[in-house]
Amino acid sequence: MNVEKIIKVKKPLPVETKTILHLLLVNQRISEFTAEALKPFDVSTQQFNVLRILKGQNEKAANLSTLNERMVSKMSNTTRLVDKLILKKLVKRTVCESNRRKIEIFITKKGKEELKKMSEVILKTEKKLLQNISTSEMNELNELLNRLNTNNSEEQKL
Amino acid sequence: MNVEKIIKVKKPLPVETKTILHLLLVNQRISEFTAEALKPFDVSTQQFNVLRILKGQNEKAANLSTLNERMVSKMSNTTRLVDKLILKKLVKRTVCESNRRKIEIFITKKGKEELKKMSEVILKTEKKLLQNISTSEMNELNELLNRLNTNNSEEQKL
DNA sequence: GAATTACATTTGTATATACAATAGTTGTAG
DNA sequence: CTACAACTATTGTATATACAAATGTAATTC
Numbered sequence: 001m002n003v004e005k006i007i008k009v010k011k012p013l014p015v016e017t018k019t020i021l022h023l024l025l026v027n028q029r030i031s032e033f034t035a036e037a038l039k040p041f042d043v044s045t046q047q048f049n050v051l052r053i054l055k056g057q058n059e060k061a062a063n064l065s066t067l068n069e070r071m072v073s074k075m076s077n078t079t080r081l082v083d084k085l086i087l088k089k090l091v092k093r094t095v096c097e098s099n100r101r102k103i104e105i106f107i108t109k110k111g112k113e114e115l116k117k118m119s120e121v122i123l124k125t126e127k128k129l130l131q132n133i134s135t136s137e138m139n140e141l142n143e144l145l146n147r148l149n150t151n152n153s154e155e156q157k158l
Numbered sequence: 159m160n161v162e163k164i165i166k167v168k169k170p171l172p173v174e175t176k177t178i179l180h181l182l183l184v185n186q187r188i189s190e191f192t193a194e195a196l197k198p199f200d201v202s203t204q205q206f207n208v209l210r211i212l213k214g215q216n217e218k219a220a221n222l223s224t225l226n227e228r229m230v231s232k233m234s235n236t237t238r239l240v241d242k243l244i245l246k247k248l249v250k251r252t253v254c255e256s257n258r259r260k261i262e263i264f265i266t267k268k269g270k271e272e273l274k275k276m277s278e279v280i281l282k283t284e285k286k287l288l289q290n291i292s293t294s295e296m297n298e299l300n301e302l303l304n305r306l307n308t309n310n311s312e313e314q315k316l
Numbered sequence: 317g318a319a320t321t322a323c324a325t326t327t328g329t330a331t332a333t334a335c336a337a338t339a340g341t342t343g344t345a346g
Numbered sequence: 347c348t349a350c351a352a353c354t355a356t357t358g359t360a361t362a363t364a365c366a367a368a369t370g371t372a373a374t375t376c
Contacts, residue, residue, distance in 0.1 A: 016284040019296050020188060022303035027185035029307065030178060035364095044332080064355060077333060079356055101341045101354045126174040132305040138177050141302050145180035147290040149187060193334095202362080222325060235363060237326055259324045259371045 030129060037125040041118050042088070046071070046081055048122070051090060051115045054107035061104035063096065090114060188287060195283040199276050200246070204229070204239055206280070209248060209273045212265035219262035221254065248272060 013021070034045050043051070053070050054062055068078045082105055085091040090111035096102035107115070130138060171179070192203050201209070211228050212220055226236050240263055243249040248269035254260035265273070288296060 014281060014284075015293060015296050015300070016288050017281065019288060019300055019303075020284045022300055022307065023181070023184055023188060026181055026303050026306050030181060046332085065353095074334060075354090076335075076356075076358095080332085099342075099354085103355065123172060123175065126172075126178045129306065130174050130177060132308060133302055135173060137302060138173050141299070142173070142177055142180055144291055144295060144299050145177075145184050148184050148287065149180065150290060204362085223323095232364060233324090234326075234328095234365075238362085257324085257372075261325065 033125050033129055034122065037121045038118060040121075041114060043085075043090075043114075043118070044081075046077075047085055047090075048115075048118055050078075050081055050085060051107060051111055051118070054091060054105060055112065055115055057107075059106075061094075061096075061106050063102045063104055065102075067105065085111070191283050191287055192280065195279045196276060198279075199272060201243075201248075201272075201276070202239075204235075205243055205248075206273075206276055208236075208239055208243060209265060209269055210277070212249060212263060213270065213273055215265075217264075219252075219254075219264050221260045221262055223260075225263065243269070 012018075031045070034048075038045060038048055041048075049071055050067060053067055064075070064078055064082070067082075068075050071078065082091060082093060086093055090108060092106045092108055094104050094106075096104050133141065170176075189203065192206075196203060196206055199206075207229055208225060211225055222233070222236055222240070225240075226233050229236065240249060240251060244251055248266060250264045250266055252262050252264075254262050291299065
């Protein structure tokens with residue numbers, strides 16, 4: 001899938017535009033494959049991410065702000081995401097005793113079991129998505145992407 | 159921004175997982191910057207993409223399926239996306255005479271003018287997003303991403 | 317040429333997301 | 347200790363998206 005073919009322009013696109021489009025297309029592909037892989041578990045990608053973060057906490061509770069920091073999505077969303085996970089009994093929510101404004105969220109036993117299965121499927125999906133490039137190329141790619149994610153001049157406004 | 163810091167796992171992540179997470183993070187960044195850049199024009203990223211595709215048609219009309227093929231989003235959406243652009247008088251819609259099932263969509267004069275301004279801002283944004291890597295690195299990145307977008311084994315199910 | 321199938325788009329519905337406003341809790345200044 | 351500001355989470359609302367069903371048109375088959 002060539003980017004120029006998609007937008008079908010006469011002039012070649014600036015290399016920056018092309019790069020961004022490529023990134024968006026890859027992302028689209030990732031989203032589709034991931035959603036498909038998680039469908040049997042009846043959780044969304046975001047819900048999977050919440051579970052993964054909670055697992056990463058190793059029994060320690062996470063409050064909403066923590067979850068939110070580590071997630072891409074926005075706060076208002078996180079509340080409702082957790083609501084869904086509670087309905088499925090994958091996580092638990094309690095009010096923090098020392099600061100009643102805070103909410104503590106834990107992954108349940110069922111949550112851990114499900115997450116384990118999901119993780120296996122997701123890893124397979126990731127490998128499939130990346131099957132066209134070698135490990136050393138992945139490292140190369142990672143290095144480049146890492147630099148793109150680094151805000152070395154966040155303040156410098158457009 | 160290091161991926162391991164975000165998920166906070168003890169064990170290092172498989173390189174595939176890390177790569178996918180990096181891609182998702184970069185995408186998140188692109189979405190944010192792009193939405194921000196387009197805000198003054200009161201169009202969404204998707205609406206901007208539609209305009210860009212129509213412009214690429216060079217006066218020729220595009221029907222909905224064409225738009226849809228070249229866009230990331232799904233069909234049902236495209237109808238409503240175009241609705242919005244019509245409200246803003248950036249595109250026009252007519253029924254195709256030779257096949258009344260088809261809908262032809264054109265970019266208007268106003269649409270072209272606005273698109274020009276948007277494109278300038280977007281290009282600046284793209285350069286800003288990519289400022290941390292050189293042109294040759296962009297080419298390298300493009301080559302890798304292009305391979306990821308190539309379905310060389312679409313049929314091979316997980 | 318009537319019935320059936322396929323095509324192109326639209327609509328309905330459920331869910332997801334973004335942003336702003338609100339509620340409940342805690343900290344702090346006078 | 348009361349008033350006010352700050353913090354944490356939730357809710358409301360508008361918009362976006364995904365998927366399935368429905369609409370209207372054209373092509374095909376009998």
